[in-house]
Amino acid sequence: MMFRLLGPLDVCGPDGASLPITQHKQRTLLSLLLLTPGNWVSTDLIHETLWVSDSPRNAFGNMKTYVSQLRRKLIDANDLENRIESRVGGYRVFADRHELDVFLFEEAARKGREALQDGDPGRAIGHLQAALDLWRGEPFEELPVAVKQTESTRLEEHRWAVREDLIDAHVALGQHHVVIPTLRALTMEYPTREHVWYRLLVALCQSGRRAEALAAYQTAYRFLAEELGIEPGAELRQLHQQMLTGDLTGPFLRDLRQRQ
Structure with a gap:
């Protein structure tokens, strides 16, 4: 069954x-x-x-x-x-x-991350997309929030990690056109997630769209400063400095892998 x-x-x-x-x-x-x-x-x-x-x-x-x-x-x-x-x-x-689709999701996610770490982003994309395709809505939809909250939160965070791995795999293959629209939508829906902004800046920079990346950083900065009263974290600020100096040869994807 x-x-x-x-x-x-x-x-x-x-x-x-x-x-x-x-x-x-x-x-x-x-x-x-x-x-x-x-x-x-x-x-x-x-x-x-x-x-x-x-x-x-x-x-x-x-x-x-x-x-x-x-x-x-x-x-x-x-x-x-x-x-x-x-x-x-x-x-x-x-x-x-x-x-259980919960187990199948976690197993596909594990295989995808392992493939990405092994330097095989093409194979990783297959596993990671298969993991995300299992989602049809809110996990354990029939249960009250108080009952399912711990497990639901865990699964949602795992889903986020899979999304980020999938984006990294596409970027590793130079498929910026695939991820930039997704990243823009995610920054609008979840503007406090700095890892999403980071990935958007990386994808824009690596596709030769440095001016757009700088504009996106200013959008992130304004939101964090005005809505939350904080500055972007050190990683975003460091990436911004690299963009300003034109030093776009840094190992962005290696940095992403080390941060997870």
Whole structure:
């Protein structure tokens, strides 16, 4: 089977078809169990997650019903394993790592970074793009923020690292035309991320657009100074000085790799 969690919950059976898990409580319960697959999740936590307020009188009975319904749907999909196990006070779900898009994302990201570090940006691009293509929205979308926050934040930061690695791989191949539009959009959406500004300046400089790079630095400087009351960090300032002096022969990409 395949459990897709990098966006709305989607469970695909062995034939690749999505299972019709449409009931909200069932989707929330399965998402909670898949947050830590193979680990026991207490019925108390399940109760708090399913019913933030207005808990029904027979909440724990309802919980058993949802588990039973989920088991039946998995069996109907010809997945004959008992995926959801119960004991007094808790439930857990079994899923192989290769059945989870979260694991597939992290595995593809790892292969991409290794390829980049080995000096093979072309191969890295394939793995890194495959990792990003697994994302369909917010991770563990069905769960309350308080429940998923730690894991969701971790995954989002990992996604950022993959984006940066993919940009570095394109720049290493001289594909500045590919990354500059993406970087410009990212600086507008996330203007406080100095690593994004750094990569934009590098890409512009290496494509012979030094004037645009200098203008972009001034935009970054104004935003950080006016909105946050701080100056750009040392790396951005140093790169700016190199641009002013025309010394654009420095090992920019090597510097990027060392900073991660």
